[in-house]
Amino acid sequence: MIWNTLLLALREIRRNLLRSFLTILGIVIGVAAVITMVTLGNGATKSISDQVSSLGSNLLMVRPGQRIGPGGSAGAPLFKIADVQAITAQVTGVKAVAPETRKAASVVVGSRNWSTIATGGTRDYFTAAGWTLTSGRIFTEAEERGGKAVCVIGSTIVRELFGGGDPLGEMMRVADFSCQVIGVLASKGQSAFGSDQDDVVIMPIRTVQRRLTGDQDVRTILVSAADGVSTDTVKERVEKLLRERRKIGDNEDDNFNVLDTKQIAEALSTTTRVMTTLLGAVAAVSLIVGGIGIMNIMLVSVTERTREIGIRLAIGALEHEVLLQFLIEAVVLSSLGGLIGIALATAASIGLSSVMNIPYLFNPAINLLSFAISAGIGVVFGFFPARRAAQLDPIDALRHE
Numbered sequence: 001m002i003w004n005t006l007l008l009a010l011r012e013i014r015r016n017l018l019r020s021f022l023t024i025l026g027i028v029i030g031v032a033a034v035i036t037m038v039t040l041g042n043g044a045t046k047s048i049s050d051q052v053s054s055l056g057s058n059l060l061m062v063r064p065g066q067r068i069g070p071g072g073s074a075g076a077p078l079f080k081i082a083d084v085q086a087i088t089a090q091v092t093g094v095k096a097v098a099p100e101t102r103k104a105a106s107v108v109v110g111s112r113n114w115s116t117i118a119t120g121g122t123r124d125y126f127t128a129a130g131w132t133l134t135s136g137r138i139f140t141e142a143e144e145r146g147g148k149a150v151c152v153i154g155s156t157i158v159r160e161l162f163g164g165g166d167p168l169g170e171m172m173r174v175a176d177f178s179c180q181v182i183g184v185l186a187s188k189g190q191s192a193f194g195s196d197q198d199d200v201v202i203m204p205i206r207t208v209q210r211r212l213t214g215d216q217d218v219r220t221i222l223v224s225a226a227d228g229v230s231t232d233t234v235k236e237r238v239e240k241l242l243r244e245r246r247k248i249g250d251n252e253d254d255n256f257n258v259l260d261t262k263q264i265a266e267a268l269s270t271t272t273r274v275m276t277t278l279l280g281a282v283a284a285v286s287l288i289v290g291g292i293g294i295m296n297i298m299l300v301s302v303t304e305r306t307r308e309i310g311i312r313l314a315i316g317a318l319e320h321e322v323l324l325q326f327l328i329e330a331v332v333l334s335s336l337g338g339l340i341g342i343a344l345a346t347a348a349s350i351g352l353s354s355v356m357n358i359p360y361l362f363n364p365a366i367n368l369l370s371f372a373i374s375a376g377i378g379v380v381f382g383f384f385p386a387r388r389a390a391q392l393d394p395i396d397a398l399r400h401e
Contacts, residue, residue, distance in 0.1 A: 038363065064219070093226050094226060101121075154198035298330050299388070
C-alpha cells in the first residue's frame with residue numbers, strides 16, 4: 001500500500017512539475033543556505049585554528065605592557081637577554097625559550113627591493129615559533145654569539161627578490177648592510193590576523209640589535225611549553241618569575257602580559273561558531289517559509305481533487321488511507337526539496353571554500369539533519385491538508401464541480 005501511495009504521489013508531482021518545483025523552492029533555498037553556512041563556518045574555524053597553531057606549538061608570547069596592541073607597552077620597561085636566560089634556567093616544563101626583536105627594513109637584491117620585517121632571534125626561536133626549513137640551515141651558535149650577518153628568509157622574500165630561484169649563498173642587503181642567505185623557511189601562509197607570515201627575514205638577535213635597532217632590548221619572549229605540560233602551568237611560573245625580576249609588589253599590576261596562543265584560537269573559534277549559528281538560524285527561516293508554501297499548495301491540490309477523493313471514499317477507501325496519500329505527497333515534495341538543497345549546498349560550499357581559501361569540511365551530520373528536517377516539515381505542514389481531505393463527506397465531494 002505504501003509503495004502504491006508513493007507512486008501516486010510521484011505521479012501527481014510529475015503532472016505539475018513547474019508548480020511542484022516552485023512549491024519546494026523555499027525548502028531548497030533553506031536547506032542549501034543552512035548547510036552552506038555551517039560548512040563554511042566549520043571551514044573558517046579550522047582555518048583559524050591552523051593559522052594560530054602555525055605561530056608555534058603550546059606557545060606563550062611574553063610582551064611588555066598590560067595590554068596588546070599599539071601603545072600597550074608605553075612606559076613599561078622592555079626585556080633583556082638576562083630575562084630570557086632566567087626563564088630558561090628557572091622555569092620548568094619548557095621546551096624552548098627565545099627572545100625576539102623586530103625592525104621594519106628595506107631589503108635589496110640587484111635591482112629588486114622589498115619592504116619587510118627583519119626579526120632577530122636565537123637558534124631556539126625556530127623551535128619556539130614552529131619554523132621549519134625547506135632548504136639550507138639555521139645560523140650556528142658561533143654566528144649567533146658573534147652577531148654574524150647571515151639570514152634565513154621566508155618564501156615571500158624568495159619570490160619577490162629572487163624570482164623563486166635558489167637564494168642559498170646569495171648576498172642580500174638589509175637596510176645599510178649585506179647579509180648572506182643561509183636558509184629558506186617553509187611557508188606558513190597568512191596568519192589569523194591577516195598578515196603574511198612568510199614575509200620575514202630572520203637573523204641572529206645580536207645582528208639586529210647592533211645594526212638595526214641600536215639597543216639591547218628584547219621586545220618579545222617566546223616560551224614553548226614541553227609536550228604534556230599545561231601552558232597554564234608554565235604561564236603561571238613565568239609570571240611569578242618576571243614579577244620577581246621586575247620588582248613588582250603584591251598590590252601592583254603586572255607591567256607585562258603573557259599571551260597563550262591557544263586562548264587566541266579558542267576565542268576566535270568561539271566567535272566564528274556563534275556567527276555560524278546565527279547565520280544558520282536566519283537561513284533556517286526559509287524552511288518555515290517553504291513549509292507554508294507546501295501547505296498552501298496541498299490545500300489547493302485537495303480542492304482540485306475533491307471529486308477524486310469523493311470517488312475513493314465512495315468505493316470503500318478508508319479515511320486514514322486518504323490521509324496517508326496526501327501526507328506522503330507532502331513528504332515526497334519536501335524531501336525532494338531537501339535532496340536538491342543538499343546538492344546545491346555541496347557545490348556552493350566547495351566553490352566558496354576555494355574562493356575564501358578555507359578548507360572544505362564535509363559534515364555528514366548537518367546534511368542528514370537538514371534532510372530529516374525537510375522531511376519533517378512535509379509531515380508537519382502536510383498534515384492539515386491531508387486531514388482535511390480525509391474528513392471530506394463522500395456525497396458532498398461527489399457533487400463538487
